[in-house]
Amino acid sequence: LGIGTTFMVLLPMIDKIDQKKSTKNNIIPKGKENVLFVDDEQSLVDIGKTMLERLGYKVTGISDSQTAWQTFQKNPDAFDMIITDKTMPGLTGLELSKKMIGLCPEKPIIMCTGFGDEDSLEQAKKIGVRDYIRKPILKKKLAETIRNVFDQPNEWRG
Numbered sequence: 376l377g378i379g380t381t382f383m384v385l386l387p388m389i390d391k392i393d394q395k396k397s398t399k400n401n402i403i404p405k406g407k408e409n410v411l412f413v414d415d416e417q418s419l420v421d422i423g424k425t426m427l428e429r430l431g432y433k434v435t436g437i438s439d440s441q442t443a444w445q446t447f448q449k450n451p452d453a454f455d456m457i458i459t460d461k462t463m464p465g466l467t468g469l470e471l472s473k474k475m476i477g478l479c480p481e482k483p484i485i486m487c488t489g490f491g492d493e494d495s496l497e498q499a500k501k502i503g504v505r506d507y508i509r510k511p512i513l514k515k516k517l518a519e520t521i522r523n524v525f526d527q528p529n530e531w532r533g
Contacts, residue, residue: 406525440459443466468486
């Protein structure tokens, strides 16, 4: 008793918050387009689908790259964009993208990838993939990447 520790926490004082700047940074762009979301892990398909639907997109989520290719091949006009994982069994994201671009070169594709895949990203760029997103996928980054690809359709964003 009578012996203890005292902590002092010093926080910087802010005179004024710039409301306009703060609001602008928190705006998440939305859309209404149809998106095909492909990942071999069903839980990631479910999360991606939910995230995109909350942003206003209509989403078809598929956890098998072969099924995704067959679905796309039957009706490519049903989708405005494809978002695919890079590493999948069967058809990899690069192989799937190459097939889809071969069928519909104007269809934008965004590839999801982990860290350390710079060589694969260069290959993706060469075949016509428009941009990439690093995992884990954050909602704001996903929303901004999608809008950037739609708004500037003919350039590599990566």
